[in-house]
Amino acid sequence: MRVENSFIGVDGVGEQTERSIWEQGVTHWDEFEPGVVGGKRGDRIQRFIEEGRDHLDAADVAYFDHQFPNSEQWRLYETFRDRACFFDIETTGLDEQRNQVTTVSLHQDGETETLVAGDDLTAGNLRAAFADADLLVTFNGKRFDVPFLEANFDIDLQRPHLDLMYTCKKIGLSGGLKQVEKDIGIERDRPDISGRDAVRLWREHESGRDGALETLVSYNREDTVNLRTLADEVTGSLHDDVFVR
Template sequence: MMLQRTFQHIPGVGPYREKDLWAQGIRTWDDFPAAGTGAPAISKKSDGVAREYIAKAREALARKDLRGLVELVPSREHWRLYPDFAEDALFFDIETDGREQQVPTVVSLFDSAGLHVFIHGRNMDALPEAMAARRLWVSFNGTCFDAPVLRDYFGESRFPKPDAHIDLRFVTKRLGMGGGLKEIEDSLGMGRPPHLRGVNGWDAVLLWRAYKARGDVEALRFLVEYNLYDAFQLRTLMDVTYNKGADELNQDVPRLPVFHRGDVLYDVSKLILELGPTERDMETIARVRSQDRDLREL
């Protein structure tokens, strides 16, 4: 995989020097020349340092020490870690109430165990524990928006920190896939079903407000479906992004099988159908109906 072909964790080695090593035939850590064998790969002094850092990375990978690898590999190259830790990956996305002090309303998670939905006023308090169970987080703009909103809401002491966080907004941009998440999805032929096309973040705010104001469970179901797509589509995008990154670097490594959303659509439907009204929702409906009767009598 790409991680074992990474040399940018070595001090003084950036993208160009790494490509030079590849051009020399030093394609993996195993190819780096041992001490006293042949001409230096970088320089006599730097080769000793290189061997030391290759050994550190090799040991960290053998221990599945994701945090140790993150400390070695530059953040722009963290996408290379994904295949070795895919089973520990968490894809997530949030919606908020749209107010100045953003409050998370719906948060969807997708991991190897399946889909999980957390809703404000229902089960949101369980979110930190669920996210703490996974060491590698994958999001789109999550380092700038989603994670900070959740950290502000739950507090620094309660909200977990992952060992690694791959923000696909920046990785896809570097690979020439510009635009927002939905634009990239469309360009890759992984667009959403007709009823979700054109739905945006402000629509998500309005759907939440409709649910809160009237106990409108249909609005909540639509919002949850929209948010679930934001989460599990990231799995497909991560696979595509990793493969494209390997292509751009012209590396002969196995490409990842691209996740197909058809594998989870049954679970999406099941989750949405299970979202019935709570006792509080029923109270809201009764209150609004009571007000309507009062208004009609005026």
């Protein structure tokens, strides 16, 4: 679903009203006329569409992120997918105040980049990597990845953020990333490696074990690239469940 199919970003328009609009055959902004709902609400929708077109032309993801309810953030994805940054981190533990970020992988514009602690994982490189990211896409990133990076590197990642953990729950998928991938049929090259193994691999790398870092980086990159497949699948499923054509 694209933002141009959505009317729920208007004050006084909830799921029922939006569905009623769609059921009248008005499924795109271009098809809307205020008389479809009548009164002040119709005028508000018309103003939203007019303003929305300007913000859409400017690729202003933040505007629509603000307008849409939190539960409907997934609607941003299809329209702004090409401006998204999918990312995942590995750490030495679960406490952002005490533990270290070891690797960060980012996938955007079809390319995947991995930054490694002790090498190129710096605040400056992270700021550069996120500079053009108008929409963040993670799995549990709001509670884990973003707080870790902000605490460890003093960077600001407050921008539109689609956390797929919550999006998955909307279609009945629960558990960690690996479980969700398994449930929808996403295969991994190394299904035997887990987050706990990522901590172990970093320690082995620090102690000089050959191949440990390469395995860790491969695992982190696979986490990241799979986020795009997961986002495509989950938002597509929600589109089919929600949208009336």
